[in-house]
Amino acid sequence: DGGITQSPKYLFRKEGQNVTLSCEQNLNHDAMYWYRQDPGQGLRLIYYSQIVNDFQKGDIAEGYSVSREKKESFPLTVTSAQKNPTAFYLCASNEVAGDIQYFGAGTRLSVL
């Protein structure tokens, strides 16, 4: 069953804690993306990667970090420097030559 898997579905962060959101795809896509969605809002790009071992900052990268050690995996770490992390986080992927992005089901992050 091909697709993008995000885990966990719900995540809680304590103040000062770093947390990592998982994103795995078996679509053999080269490009992967992380978006943040606040209530009633559109998606804002955090980071994206078009190839293994390379990634670029998006519009709101501050307080976040990523890695791309494998083609199928693109984990996002929300660091303690991100002062307002409560949001819905979406991972997406596409073929480098493709225009359509395919999305995971999202992770909802809340602060305790």
Add this chain to the structure above:
Amino acid sequence: SQQGEEDPQALSIQEGENATMNCSYKTSINNLQWYRQNSGRGLVHLILIRSNEREKHSGRLRVTLDTSKKSSSLLITASRAADTASYFCATGGGRQGAQKLVFGQGTRLTINP
């Protein structure tokens, strides 16, 4: 930054009626896409229209693009309760880069039975 602005922000209609949503953008684009999001879920791609196209159809969906006005519209005909969702336009290409998409804030559509 968000390029697209969608109008209306919320739309409520009766089942069977047509729903029209509009999207405006600011910079040159390679393509414009519409996505759907059910509450608390990921986005699903609906339709893509390229900058050299003016109209495209897919089932009950009709998309138009006016590059001179930097605007697009999505029409859903004969709406069903299952169409209740948020709809987002996303622009690709131009100065944002070939693969990056910039999303609008969305239209929340409610279909009343």
